[in-house]
Structures are given as structure tokens and as C-alpha cells.
Amino acid sequence: MKKTLIFLFSTTTFLISCNRGNDTATSPKYQSLTEAVYASGNIYPENEYKLTANADGFLVRQTAFEGDLVTKNQLIFQLESVSQDARLEASGNILRQAEANYGENSPVLAELNTQLRNARTKLANDSVNFSRQKELYDRSATTKVEYERAELAFQTSKNDVTARQKALQRTKSQLYVDLQNSQSNFRVNAREGDNFRIKTFEAGKIYEIYKKQGELVRRGEQIALIGDANEIYAQLAIDESDFVKVKIGQEVLVKIDVYKDKIFKAKVSKLYPKLNKADQTFRVDAEFADEKPNAYYGMTVEANIIISQNERVLTIPKNYLVGNDSVWVEENGDKKKVRIAKGVENLDLVEVKGGLTEKSVLVREN
Known part of the structure; x- marks a missing residue:
């Protein structure tokens, strides 16, 4: 017998394939009965x-x-970003100046190098003059004043060369720091510009x-x-009383309003453990298995999550139940009330696990 998907507006529903009897007396029948949990929700894209x-x-x-x-x-x-563009331009100008000051053709370093070369030239001359004056003084060929004047000039030149070497190294270090700071400031302004x-x-x-x-x-x-335009999923809401029945990997049959009677197949992919107190539901996500609907954001869906599939179970019409677990049966022309063991049920049928057989005759209570 062909199974048909039925979307029912109730909390827990069951998918069945049977015809409901109209006689006042009937007997239990073996037929397929599928248990499912009703859910509603919307379609959303992945990686949103x-x-x-x-x-x-x-x-x-x-x-x-x-x-x-x-x-x-x-x-x-x-x-x-007018003001930001101005800050970026200013930081770029400062960076270019810092690069020029620290580069091979740096005018600042070129001037200091020239001063150092001149100081070294003067030191060389003063060194030669001091050596000559010392030789003359040792031979008593010059005065002590001239010797001391040459010695002082030599020491002064030595100190001047040392000072200019230190000044050159200190300036190089400072220009390097200025370059690093300018680069950092430019990167910060560039990133700010990206905002x-x-x-x-x-x-x-x-x-x-x-x-x-x-x-x-x-x-x-x-x-x-x-x-994501290619990957979508169904975000479903399930009543808290049914949440414990749902497991990852269970089949989901999805009906989408815009597709009329078409049914899409999906599987439960994720369970969210936090209860939505506003409507007393839990969130469940389902990924489409094969064919997918078009990725229209927020499309309304209704779904049945398949909890169990029973191919052959003994069932009775639900309207023959008396109370929660009893039925009237006819035996030898007499009516008596019999308690049954129920299984799954839907709006129309109840599974009978004990208390009746196929030969039992059910009657309605007068």
C-alpha cells in the first residue's frame, strides 16, 4: 500500500496509510504506522x-x-572619509621623508659623514704635526709651547672625530626609530582607512x-x-515535550508553502539544548539530503521528523477508545469493557500492544 505524507497541525503526529472505518463494529487491523514529530520553521543559508x-x-x-x-x-x-584620507596622506608624507632621511642618499647622514671626513682629515694633519713637533722637541729644536700646542691640537682632533662618530651613529639610530614609527603610524592610518x-x-x-x-x-x-547561496538548512522549532524523541540523523520530511504539495527530504543535523521560554520550544536544524529548494531567505516550512517506522502493527480507530486505555468488545452477544496496552497513536489510529487480537470485535459505547 502506498504511503502518503500528511502534515497535521498538532504537536505530535503520525504518518499512516489506512482508511478510517465507518461501521459501528470493527476489528483491529495490521497495517503500517509511522511515528513523527511535527515541527515548523524557516529556511536559512549556511555561513550567514x-x-x-x-x-x-x-x-x-x-x-x-x-x-x-x-x-x-x-x-x-x-x-x-575626508578627515581620514587627510590623516593617511599626512602619515604617508612623513613616511616618505623618514625613508629619505634614512636611505642611502640621506641628506642628513651625508652632511654628518662629510663632517666626519673633514674631522678625520684634520686629525691626520694634526697627528703629523704633533709627531714632527715631538721629534723637534726631543732634539731641543723647538720650544715647549709649540710642542704643547701641537699636542693639544692633536688631542682635540681625536676627540672631535670620536664625537662626530658617535653623533653619526646616534643620528642613524634616531632616524631608524623615526622610520619605524612612521611606518607604524602609516599602517595604523591605512587600517583605519580600511574601516x-x-x-x-x-x-x-x-x-x-x-x-x-x-x-x-x-x-x-x-x-x-x-x-551561502548554495548551502541552505531548515531551522525548526519543536515542542519541549517532543524534544527528547529527536536524534541527529533522523529523516525529516519538509513541506514548503511556495512549493505547494512537493515534499523535500532532509536529516536532523543539530540539536540546541536551550529552551525558548517564549514559546516553549527547542531549536533543531535539518540539512537537505538530495534535492534542495531555491535559497530564498526565511521561507516558511512545516516538517515531520520521523521518530519510528512500524511496517506492521495492530491498530484500532482512535474513536473506539474509552477513556485512555479501554475499549468495548462484543463476545457471544454480550458487551464488555477491556483494557488494552497502547503503543504509538495519531489523530485517527492507536497501536494495540496487548488486550486484543484481529478477531476481537469492537463496538461503540451506547
């Missing part, structure tokens, strides 16, 4: 994220719109844009909603 602004500014440029496919790191929005250029994190489809060109955008405001 929202682009947010990292700076204040007016939206002056937009390169993509709703429904467009975008790539990773694609520039989507540009915010006005005015809003790019995608991952490839996907733009589902919604919250700001229009020309509008003021504040830091932290959301600008666009983006998600």
Missing part, C-alpha cells in the same frame, strides 16, 4: 553573516545589491541591504545580510 560598519560616515558608494553573488574580500560599500571600505568576509549572496546610498552610517551598525 552581517556586514557592520567599523567607522562613522556617509555611504557614498555601493557596488553590489540584493540578490547579487559576491566573492570573498569584495568591496561592497565605501563610506565618506571606511566595507568588504565581504566570505563568498555568498546578498539577501538584504539595510542602508541606502547617501545615508549616515554609525560605527557598529549593520549594513547587509550575506549567506
Whole structure:
């Protein structure tokens, strides 16, 4: 017998294939009975994220719109950044000057090197003069005053060369520090400038844009909603009383309003343990198994999560139940009340696990 999917607006439902009897007397029948949990929810794309602004500014440029496919790191929005552009330009000028001051053709270092060379030349001359004066003084061929004057000039030149060497090294070190600081400042301003250029994190489809060109955008405001255009899932809500029955990997039959009577197959992929106190439901995600619906964001769905499938169980019409677990049966022309052991049930049928057989005759209570 062909099984038919039935979506019932109740908390726990069961999928069956049978016809309900209309006689006042009937007998239990063996037939297939499938237990399922009803769920409702929506379709969402995988890897969903929202682009947010990292700076204040007016939206002056937009390169993509709703429904467009975008790539990773694609520039989507540009915010006005006059003051930031000025800071970036200023830091760039300072960096170029620092690079010139520390480079091979540095005018600052060239001047200090020239001064050092001149000092070394003077030291060489003063050294020769001192040596000559010392030789003359040792032979008593010159006065002590001349000898001491030559010695003082030599020591002064030595000290001047040492001082200029230290000044050159100190200037080099300072210029290197200035260059590093300028590079860091430029990188900071460049990164700050990136805050005015809003790019995608991952490839996907733009589902919604919250700001229009020309509008003021504040830091932290959301600008666009983006998600994977190829991978989607069903986000379902299940009543808390049914949540313990649901397990990862269970089959899910999904009905989507826009597809009318078409049924999509999915599997439970994730269970969320936190109860939504607003409607007393738990969240369950289901991934589509084979054919997938189009990736329209937020489409409403109804689903049956298959809990168990019983191909052949003894069933009775539910409207023959008396109370919760009894039925009236006819035996030898007399009616008597019999207690039964129930299994799964739906709006129409109840599984009988004990108390009746196929030959039992059920009657309604008068």
C-alpha cells in the first residue's frame, strides 16, 4: 500500500496509510504506522553573516545589491572619509621623508659623514704635526709651547672625530626609530582607512541591504545580510515535550508553502539544548539530503521528523477508545469493557500492544 505524507497541525503526529472505518463494529487491523514529530520553521543559508560598519560616515558608494553573488574580500560599500584620507596622506608624507632621511642618499647622514671626513682629515694633519713637533722637541729644536700646542691640537682632533662618530651613529639610530614609527603610524592610518571600505568576509549572496546610498552610517551598525547561496538548512522549532524523541540523523520530511504539495527530504543535523521560554520550544536544524529548494531567505516550512517506522502493527480507530486505555468488545452477544496496552497513536489510529487480537470485535459505547 502506498504511503502518503500528511502534515497535521498538532504537536505530535503520525504518518499512516489506512482508511478510517465507518461501521459501528470493527476489528483491529495490521497495517503500517509511522511515528513523527511535527515541527515548523524557516529556511536559512549556511555561513550567514552581517556586514557592520567599523567607522562613522556617509555611504557614498555601493557596488553590489540584493540578490547579487559576491566573492570573498569584495568591496561592497565605501563610506565618506575626508578627515581620514587627510590623516593617511599626512602619515604617508612623513613616511616618505623618514625613508629619505634614512636611505642611502640621506641628506642628513651625508652632511654628518662629510663632517666626519673633514674631522678625520684634520686629525691626520694634526697627528703629523704633533709627531714632527715631538721629534723637534726631543732634539731641543723647538720650544715647549709649540710642542704643547701641537699636542693639544692633536688631542682635540681625536676627540672631535670620536664625537662626530658617535653623533653619526646616534643620528642613524634616531632616524631608524623615526622610520619605524612612521611606518607604524602609516599602517595604523591605512587600517583605519580600511574601516571606511566595507568588504565581504566570505563568498555568498546578498539577501538584504539595510542602508541606502547617501545615508549616515554609525560605527557598529549593520549594513547587509550575506549567506551561502548554495548551502541552505531548515531551522525548526519543536515542542519541549517532543524534544527528547529527536536524534541527529533522523529523516525529516519538509513541506514548503511556495512549493505547494512537493515534499523535500532532509536529516536532523543539530540539536540546541536551550529552551525558548517564549514559546516553549527547542531549536533543531535539518540539512537537505538530495534535492534542495531555491535559497530564498526565511521561507516558511512545516516538517515531520520521523521518530519510528512500524511496517506492521495492530491498530484500532482512535474513536473506539474509552477513556485512555479501554475499549468495548462484543463476545457471544454480550458487551464488555477491556483494557488494552497502547503503543504509538495519531489523530485517527492507536497501536494495540496487548488486550486484543484481529478477531476481537469492537463496538461503540451506547
